[in-house]
Amino acid sequence: MRAHVKQTILKYRLSIDFTEFKKLKIDPIKATFDIAVYHLSDEEFIEREIIRQIDKSNNNHIGYFHQNIFRYIQDWEVLESGYDIVNRKKSYYAEIKNKFNTMNSNAKENIFRKMQQTIDSDSKAICFLIEVISKESKNLPWSVKIDDKVVKNERIRIISIDKFYEIATGDKDAFAKLCKHLPQIIQDVIESEGVEIGFSSESKNIRESLRKVHPNLLGALYYLAFSNYEGFKDFTQNQ
Structure with a gap:
């Protein structure tokens, strides 16, 4: 069980770089609404989006956990x-x-x-x-x-x-027992195995790279999504 928990933790994604960020093709229209409605700065939106994308990857690893635990049954x-x-x-x-x-x-x-x-x-x-x-x-x-x-x-x-x-x-309570003990097992694995934890986000580097695309972060998202569209070659936003 500990070995399986460790393998799941090691699969967890902790960061994303600018090359990967560009491939996400973030919707700049939604970004505009999110920034306005939730009173976010451009920097806060970028940070939230990085975390959201990392979380999407990690959902797949939870699928790995649920499936591969049956190797031990x-x-x-x-x-x-x-x-x-x-x-x-x-x-x-x-x-x-x-x-x-x-x-x-x-x-x-x-x-x-x-x-x-x-x-x-x-x-x-x-x-x-x-x-x-x-x-x-x-x-x-x-x-x-x-x-x-x-x-x-x-x-x-x-x-x-x-x-x-x-x-x-x-055992009719087997799943409940797993859930009860899982937090402690995870903590024990992290402490005993020296597993790297926490977000090592590249958000600062991503923001700097976006500003090389366009001085305004939201403008950069528009450019990355629509640079091949009519009227976006010299697109500016809130400069």
């Missing part, structure tokens, strides 16, 4: 493709989603069809769509609308992660 296997995790001994197949509202209708349909193929080809198979953050604690047949019809099957389940941990470990 008996009979479970983490896959690179197909399903996220499987238990071949019990013919359990599972996909993990961090939040209940992260899939659109097409994504739901594609996953359901894949699971339908699995249970058609394996008479013992049970497929699970796991929601880490669900609306409720549940283990129910998953209903999906396909071709204007609601379809479901008892062997295709939608399940909250607490209920799935109970299936995987035999």
